[in-house]
Amino acid sequence: MRTDRRRIQTAVLGGADSDEPLMLPMEAIELDAFRRSHEDDTFWCGTLLGGCGGQLTTKLYTDRACHFAHHPDPDGLPHVCGRRSHGVDSADHLYVRSAAAAWLAGRGEQATFEYTRTEGAPIGSVVDVRWRHGALRVHLDQAVAPVWDDDVEPVLGTMVPVDRDTLIRRWYVHRIRLDSVGTARHVQIGTEAFARPIEWFALDKCEMTERGLSTPAVEKIVQARNAPRPSLWSPGKARKVPEPEARAQALLRRLVYARRIESVSLVKQVCGEIEDLTGVEGELQEQLEAAVRHARIWLVEQNEERGKLFDKLKRAVAEQKPGRVRRLLIRVNATAAEDRTDAESAVYERAITYFESLDDLTRDAVEAEADTEKEAQKAAASVRSALHRLRGYDAYTFNLRPQVEDLLRSAASAGELLTRGEARRVEVWKKRAALGPQEQLGVARRYWIQRSCPRCNAEQGKDCVLVEGPSSGKPRKDGHNERLQLIVDERKAAQKMARQQKKARQDVEASAEPMQPAPEAHEREVSPPRPLQERRPEADREGQAQEAGKKTAARLHHQVPRGDWYRMMCPRCHAGPGKLCDNDDRVGPSEKRQLPHDERLRRVLQSDDRLGPGEKQKGARDERQHQAPPPARAKVRPPRPRRREREPQETAGSAARTWDAKEVTCPKCQAGPNSPCMPHGPHHERVEWAKEFTRKLWS
Secondary structure (H helix, E strand, C coil): CCECCCCECEEEECCCCCCCEEECCCCHHHHHHHHHHCCCCCEECCHHHCCCCCEEEEECCCCCCCEEEECCCCCCCCCECCCCCCCCCCCHHHHHHHHHHHHHHCCCCCCEEECCCHHHCCCCCEEEEEECCEEEEEECCCCCCCCCCCCCEEEEECCCCCCHHHHHHHCCEEEEEEEEECCEEEEEEEEECCCCCCEEEEHHHCEEECCEEECHHHHHHHHHHHCCCCCCCCCCCCCCCCHHHHHHHHHHHHHHHHHHCCCHHHHHHHHHHHHHCCCCCCHHHHHHHHHHHHHHHHHHHHHHHHHHHHHHHHHHHHCCCHHHHHHHHHHHHHHCCCCCCHHHHHHHHHHHHHHHCCCHHHHHHHHHHHHHHHHHHHHHHHHHHHHHHHHHCCCCEHHHHHHHHHHHHHHHHHHHHCCHHHHHHHHHHHHHHHHCCECCCCCCHHHHCCCCCCCCCCCCCCCCECCCCCCCCCECCCCCHHHHHHHHHHHHHHHHHHHHHHHHHHHHHHHHCCCCCCCCCCCCCCCCCCCHHHCCCHHHHHHHHHHHHHHHCCCHHHHCCHHHCCCCCCCCCCCCCCCCCECCCCCCCCCECCCCCHHHHHHHHHCHHHCCHHHHHHHHHHHHHHCCCCCCCCCCCCCCCCCCCCCCCCCCCCCCCCCCHHHCCCCCCCCCCCCCCCCCCCCHHHHHHHHHHHHHHHC
16 A cells, blocks of 8 residues: 555545545636535545545635545544546546446446456446447557457447457447546547447437447448449340359459558458469469469568567667556557467567556656647647648748748648648748749730740740649649739830820820910909809819810810921921821821821911911010111012912811721730730720820811
């Protein structure tokens, strides 16, 4: 016996021989409520818990976990108790008994329970549940090995190993776990099958059938096993295959399956059946011999691996590494549970004895290490899933930020469980994330597909391909930004050119508008002042005056009569008198302009021929005032003969009409008149320019 100095988390109610378990809450605030609800109850270190049968009290702490404690002895000596387990799972066998009794009672059955203690196992390792129509044996730990060929159906705890051959032979096995809910433990039943994850169900969803304990997952497994395999339809009459040949082909398939699942016992069994098969000749016999030969080589390799596994287990026990011993025991139970030699059995027994002799603190540390390993394995699986989803991308964009962040977090937790290739791919994404996400340019595929990609060298009409990662060379979902940037730059250049052309046109129009002379003082009409409420603001009057000026301002080709358009030479294109101006700015479809240049019209307006008699006299008088007096005998210039009416000049049709987009030059792609825009139809800028040109000529 030894002194009890560890925290006790479970007890029984009412007496030392009670089978009603109770779990103490660890938080101080919860313990206050627990004490109020059990004010009239007593707590005991029950004999069914492996305890001494003494009475317990509750200990409340705010800086550590609350727990049960023994009452002190009257003589003041430390209390001695031989209880081995004190944690929250130390009363799981009593919770199993309580849950099973309630479950069977709800189905009209009355059960008996026995806490079997075979082979020196501690109490609570095995719980036998028996009733009139069946029986179950619950293994809560590894102290007692399950028996599969008995009438009692085993139900295994989460830490009890089972080899894959058993899963294949039995189709499934049942698991049990207990979850802490408040101050109680709730039972969950799971179904484990080969190549299937464990599915957990509440005890109320389970039933007892002819096959034994059944869960919803069992029904699916049995239904899938019993469902007939769909037959393949083949035209014509099927060829009859002799029975030995059909059996040989079936054995070959079984051998391939056995090696795929790495079942040593099944491989040995199939090899023996192939060697005993007779009636097969020719090429099929050679295939059988080759398959058996390769299987024998594989078995030798598995035996070598098995020997190395037991050597590692022996070394781990000698070096007293509990975490490594635990991991190796799990592997031994999964791959070498059958046909052990005496030496292997001795190593296994020493490992089990060493692991069971560990104290609670060491076991807790081992369990914590196991939990860390499980988390690392989950993180590694998450990394592989994230890399699989990201295999179609070679750039870090904003929509990939959540996936990349999850990848980097999982990679930090996975540690050394990642392969070198996976670690390299994670490092690539880490560097991309450090540079920040890139914005995917918004350009439609019909535009960028007509350009070649400067990054992946994709030709015109070809999609971009991935240039990095394991999927290098495969088509990319979107085009590279380098390829799309070409289109964006062209659009910006076209917009800039359009703005410059628009500004130039506005400057020309502004310079062509005549200045309105200010009215003389004596010509102004003095209107009577309006009342204050009728006067309009000064800004409003100025705005109306500007609008009126814009409406009355005539364009140059309206100010000059049509017959005088081509009277003088054009200073811009040097077209002679009577000749049309060259279409140097490509306005309209013809080689000649429908309207003369503004410089030509402005020259006509500024000529002396356009001045009236009064204006001529005024101009001459002003000129004489600024010049020296003429000599005494000044020759009088004879009057200029009256200009005769000119013949109407050629104007290449009326300019005041509706212009079509194809008749003007495109300001974006510079396509000439009657030439299509490239690549797709007339550009929007060309259509707008035709509308603007029509609007100007009609104004």
